[in-house]
Amino acid sequence: MADLGRFDGKQYFVPWDWGFDSILVRTDKVAQVPTSWADLWNPAYKGKLSMSDMPDYNHAAAALALGFKDPWNTTPEQNAQIKAKMAALQPNILAFWGDGTELAQQISSGDVWVGGNAWPDAYTLLVQEGLPVAYAKPKEGRLSWVCGYGISAKAKDVDLAHAYIDAMIAPKAMAAFIDEFGFGAANFDALPLADAETVARLELDDPKVIDDSIFYAPLTEAQRDAMVAAWDDVKADQ
Amino acid sequence: MKSARTVMWLALPPALWLTAFFLMPMAGMLLTSLQGGEGGAGLGLAQYRALLGSPRYLRELGQTSLVSAVVAGLSVLFAYPLAWFLAFRGGQRRALLLLILMAPGWVSYLLRVFAWKLMLGTGGALNQVLLTLGLLREPAPWLLYSMSAVVAVLVYVWIPFAALPIFAALERIDRSLLEAAADLGARPWQAFRHVTLPLSLPGVSAAFCLVFIPTLGEYVTPLLVGGPRGQLFGNLVQSQFQKAMNWPLGAAMSLMMLLVAVPVMLLLARLGRLDLGEG
Known part of the structure; x- marks a missing residue:
């Protein structure tokens, strides 16, 4: 994870929180928990799916469903296939979600059965509410991401910035963060202090869940523009 | 001379405010939209060429204009009877009723x-x-997460605001005109058709503008209740700014929206004034 904060051999940011994108389902509405990203295209989910409106999320889901190993290194031909795949998903999509709580609301109201690229916070929230939900482990791997802190080169008080970051990654603070939001903490010292049930549910103490996942990678501007254009095209054709 | 100077001093604060927070940002947006010229460097019309070269943007803009017109039209339609009731039947409790009308805004x-x-x-x-x-x-899932949901929510939100200018226009109507119409044998609906309605048209066109223009740039409501089939042009602009981080294209798209908004505004302003002249 720390590698993602490194550019040209220099460490630029310290990881803070991490989590997945995976498929979140209401087990009382959906007979089988999906086993592959391709399951999102299941016609049984027609009008019952909520996806994030982020172009790169949808790009990655389509790429993995098509069996491309690395969603962040795709050829133009593969991109054309991905776009067609994203278009084919549209009939299933009922709504978009902007953050975990919005997705949780959509699922708990019963409007949405499947959260397409859900974060662990929505899963945790729904479990805490007592709803029957499952968080899939697609065979292609869950997508995972990490956020962190960096210090601007123009920072006036670097010591203060360090103190702030130290406080943010302190085990106690990160344990509270796990309990409150249901995301992973980049500081593993926090795990013994956090709610054991949440840790076990998300397998936060098992490094294997991270190793089995596919991390978001930095994108070039051209890549990002192409992903946005493809996703906007797909949506506009509705 | 003195009054001219007073006017100047009175106009200064709003003029400064508008310059700082409206004209300058607009100029900045124009400048941004000209960035990313040929080869990514210098100024140019590359963004506009990209917009005009893609039928997707024009189609979306056309559709969004249509949706905005429908929202504005429905809001005015629903607001008019409310405003009429307030102006002609509100009596002493008019202020209270107006307050109740605006209450959802709290x-x-x-x-x-x-x-x-x-x-x-x-x-x-x-x-x-x-x-x-x-x-x-x-259960019908399409009631929510659709363009009809977007229209329903926006109309609901705008009705009170659309009622205000119509109410103001109706209030200004000289009641003796209506008495004269009755004296000359006009039935109530004839008096409404030939006296009240034409005299209130400036308020109606102001109300239409008040709803149409903000709706054109709307993106929050579609985000929340639109679903994939209820997105507006504003969502495309937002995605350029926030997801693609392509500010020049987003700025060019925003300015394209002005090209729709300004003519509509001018047309409605003219309509309102012409009818006032006739009345």
Whole structure:
């Protein structure tokens, strides 16, 4: 994870929180928990799916469903296939979600059965509410991401910035963060202090869940523009 | 001389404010939209060429203009009777009624949109009513997360605001004109058709503008209740700014929206004034 904060051999940011994108389902509405990203295209989910409106999320889901190993290194031909795949998903999509709580609301109201690229916070929230939900482990791997802190080169008080970051990654603070939001903490010292049930549910103490996942990678501007254009095209054709 | 100077001093604060917070940002946006010329360097019309070269943007803009016109039209249609009632039948309690009309504005916009989600959702009030009445066999998911949901929410939000200019226009009508119409044998609806309605048109066109223009740039409501089939041009602009981080294209798109808004505004302003002249 720390590698993602490194550019040209220099460490630029310290990881803070991490989590997945995976498929979140209401087990009382959906007979089988999906086993592959391709399951999102299941016609049984027609009008019952909520996806994030982020172009790169949808790009990655389509790429993995098509069996491309690395969603962040795709050829133009593969991109054309991905776009067609994203278009084919549209009939299933009922709504978009902007953050975990919005997705949780959509699922708990019963409007949405499947959260397409859900974060662990929505899963945790729904479990805490007592709803029957499952968080899939697609065979292609869950997508995972990490956020962190960096210090601007123009920072006036670097010591203060360090103190702030130290406080943010302190085990106690990160344990509270796990309990409150249901995301992973980049500081593993926090795990013994956090709610054991949440840790076990998300397998936060098992490094294997991270190793089995596919991390978001930095994108070039051209890549990002192409992903946005493809996703906007797909949506506009509705 | 003195009065001219007074006017100048009075006009100075708003003029400064508009320069700082309207004209300068607009100029900045224009400048941004000209960036990323040929080869990514210098200024040029590359963004505009990209916009005009892609039927997608023009189609979306056309559709959004249509939706805005529908929202503005419906808001005015629903607001007019309200405004009429306030102006002609409100009597002493007019101020109180006006306050009640504006009361929903006290609740956060987000909460009101969520209330609509509860009403329109598959387990929502409207679906339950339709199911109970036997009009539906199973809950209709398209009530929420669709363009019709976007229109419904926006019309609901704008009705009170559309009522205000219409109310103001109706208030200004000289009641003796209506008495004269009655004296000359006009039935109430004839008096309305030939006296009240034409005299209130400036308010109607102002109300239409007041709804049409902000709706054109709307992106929050589609984000919350639109779903994939209820997105507006504003969402495309937002995605350029926030997701693609392509500010020049986003700025060019925003300025394209002005090209729709300004002519509509000028047309409506002219319509309003012409009818005032005739009346």
